[in-house]
Amino acid sequence: MTRLVHAFATISMDTMVNVQVISDQPRAQVEQAVQRGFAWFDTVEQICTRFDPASEVMRLIGSAGRPVRVSTLLLEAATFALSLAEQTDGAFDPTIGARLEHMGFDTNYKTGQRVHSATTVDRVSYRDVLIDRRAGTILLRQPLVLDLNAVVKGLAIDLAVRELHEYANLCFEAGGDIYVRGRNAGGEAWHIGIQHPRVEGLIARSLRLADEAVCTSGDYERRAPGVDGESHIIDARTRRPVTDLASVTVVAPTAMAADGLSTAAMVLGRERGLRFLEDQAVGGVLIAPDGAMVSVNL
Amino acid sequence: MHRGLAALSASAVAAIYLAGYVRTEPADAGPSLATETRVATTPAPTPTRVASTAAPARAAPASATPAPATATPASQTTRGYKDGTYTGQDVWVQVQVMAGRIANVTITRSTLQYPLRDIAGLPQQVVQRQTAQVDLVSRATYSSMAFRGAVSQALASATAA
Numbered sequence: 539m540t541r542l543v544h545a546f547a548t549i550s551m552d553t554m555v556n557v558q559v560i561s562d563q564p565r566a567q568v569e570q571a572v573q574r575g576f577a578w579f580d581t582v583e584q585i586c587t588r589f590d591p592a593s594e595v596m597r598l599i600g601s602a603g604r605p606v607r608v609s610t611l612l613l614e615a616a617t618f619a620l621s622l623a624e625q626t627d628g629a630f631d632p633t634i635g636a637r638l639e640h641m642g643f644d645t646n647y648k649t650g651q652r653v654h655s656a657t658t659v660d661r662v663s664y665r666d667v668l669i670d671r672r673a674g675t676i677l678l679r680q681p682l683v684l685d686l687n688a689v690v691k692g693l694a695i696d697l698a699v700r701e702l703h704e705y706a707n708l709c710f711e712a713g714g715d716i717y718v719r720g721r722n723a724g725g726e727a728w729h730i731g732i733q734h735p736r737v738e739g740l741i742a743r744s745l746r747l748a749d750e751a752v753c754t755s756g757d758y759e760r761r762a763p764g765v766d767g768e769s770h771i772i773d774a775r776t777r778r779p780v781t782d783l784a785s786v787t788v789v790a791p792t793a794m795a796a797d798g799l800s801t802a803a804m805v806l807g808r809e810r811g812l813r814f815l816e817d818q819a820v821g822g823v824l825i826a827p828d829g830a831m832v833s834v835n836l
Numbered sequence: 837m838h839r840g841l842a843a844l845s846a847s848a849v850a851a852i853y854l855a856g857y858v859r860t861e862p863a864d865a866g867p868s869l870a871t872e873t874r875v876a877t878t879p880a881p882t883p884t885r886v887a888s889t890a891a892p893a894r895a896a897p898a899s900a901t902p903a904p905a906t907a908t909p910a911s912q913t914t915r916g917y918k919d920g921t922y923t924g925q926d927v928w929v930q931v932q933v934m935a936g937r938i939a940n941v942t943i944t945r946s947t948l949q950y951p952l953r954d955i956a957g958l959p960q961q962v963v964q965r966q967t968a969q970v971d972l973v974s975r976a977t978y979s980s981m982a983f984r985g986a987v988s989q990a991l992a993s994a995t996a997a
Binding site: 609610611614615617618621622625689692693696697700709711714715718722728729730731732733735741752753754755756757758785787790791792794795799818819820 | 842851855
């Protein structure tokens with residue numbers, strides 16, 4: 539039987555998005571579903587970006603002090619991010635958005651414009667975000683920037699692959715975050731490599747996966763321009779970048795979980811991060827700056 | 837004491853998907869970001885054919901000029917690249933594959949306002965890197981190198997597995 543590999547690519551969320559669908563269907567038919575998937579990326583970005591003052595999440599700032607009815611998407615993304623904060627005792631904290639701006643992570647990749655929000659930078663925490671799920675509202679107790687970047691790329695992948703539910707064999711990748719389903723074109727489980735955090739092009743470990751997501755968080759990602767050596771993985775309690783881990787890779791049923799949990803484990807540091815992933819019953823590979831590797835549930 | 841975050845994420849995704857495309861309407865100020873990403877695609881630059889098969893790895897919106905829309909037949913065991921010239925949407929990358937090896941990579945144009953200087957070093961790197969042992973690589977996203985890494989992965993997706 540001839541199997542066809544249909545490959546598509548686009549750019550969204552400041553990264554390249556790639557999908558391969560293995561299907562006998564003609565390309566045009568597959569493409570329709572893929573385009574619906576790509577559309578979710580735009581939707582998620584439009585709602586959740588902190589680089590646009592007009593995005594739904596940024597418009598919350600202007601309504602600080604009172605509950606605001608929000609879209610299901612923002613409600614769910616924020617709920618998940620806050621749960622992550624609670625369960626890491628605030629080591630992961632999505633309210634550090636303004637701090638990130640100050641570190642130089644402030645430029646809209648599409649327009650090149652820099653954002654500077656009129657917000658409280660210090661003394662805000664996830665406890666200043668109150669979500670009423672029944673009412674569908676979010677209340678910011680102080681004007682703050684919610685940074686949902688630890689979860690939204692994964693979320694977009696999960697939504698996109700739902701649009702592709704009729705395809706049994708596919709992989710969907712956005713900037714190194716991956717979801718795979720079924721088998722690759724060779725009829726085998728997908729073979730996923732984990733980038734070595736210190737040696738470009740070197741695979742630190744490889745995994746055979748099906749119907750799972752893999753995301754990696756690393757200290758080598760997205761360094762701020764002009765802020766030497768500071769990565770955007772920050773322990774919210776110490777306000778300093780994490781130093782005892784170079785990268786954390788998480789394998790989970792959803793890309794949202796893999797994305798969020800890899801970031802959370804990264805900020806927790808080696809010991810606590812390992813325990814955290816163990817407790818969450820997800821797979822993890824933690825790599826120290828010296829290259830020492832430890833894995834859990836894999 | 838941890839609640840299962842994986843389960844929580846799954847129900848979040850389901851809820852959002854069921855709610856459908858609830859797009860935040862472009863508010864009072866500013867253009868919608870979505871319209872920016874969905875820029876109409878202009879026809880690909882004339883590809884330099886170097887081999888028999890042309891398998892475009894492009895995702896073109898319905899309105900775009902139809903590409904030679906052929907899918908790549910997945911041959912059983914051959915690792916490496918199917919001969920041909922590949923392009924991608926938004927950023928046009930041409931990859932020339934000869935005898936199953938990446939011979940040349942050219943970034944031809946971009947319809948987005950990306951710092952293309954960031955990817956100046958890409959072509960050579962991709963050519964060097966062609967011995968990929970895996971389908972995909974999970975990695976943290978680079979900044980100055982972001983595009984480079986991302987584009988090389990796009991190229992990997994043009995693999996005729």
